[in-house]
Amino acid sequence: MPVHVDRFKSSAIFEQLKVNAIYEIHVKNQKGKEQVWTLDFKNDGTVNADKGTAKPDIIINLSDDTFVDLAKGKIKGK
Template identity: 55%
Template sequence: MSDIKEEGFKTSDVLSTLAGVFDKMPESEKKNQIKKTNGIFQITVKNAQGKEATWVIDLKNEGKVSKGPTKKPDVTMNLSDDTFIQLADGKLNGQKAFMTGALKVKGNVMLATKLDGVLKGAKAKL
């Protein structure tokens, strides 16, 4: 999963772990997760140095995490590295992050709410 890692981003550790969870997931469980989520998330994160990196969580077709933008995301999210980590750790509510402007969402906003469940589910499998 080293192709997902991005130097200077704490987010890349979380997404690399998530990719590992997807890789180890039995095919039937992965299909179930894809059916339940049915979306492609594009996440653009800005770190403390102002550098940006983009990852894609595909839970519509393949059930995998990749680096770099995709042509047709269902939802695009822009946030800081620290905000993503707080969301992943469950220390920050996605709705609150959105309302305060810490999380910007384009596209299917309701789909964005499913990412929280995906992150929590992956954390439970660790």
């Protein structure tokens, strides 16, 4: 399944992320629709635009705009 999902600015960022764990990232756009990306760099190094089969090490929930601002360094996570 491709990583890019229409109408989510966050989509482009997932193609560039590098992590050493399984992350499940839930992004909600301005219309309230949620998209989940799974970054599995613990087992097979994949990024998918859906929930993975392996249990995530961390689950992150945030808005589309917040994720983009975080990735661009405009804001910092706490």
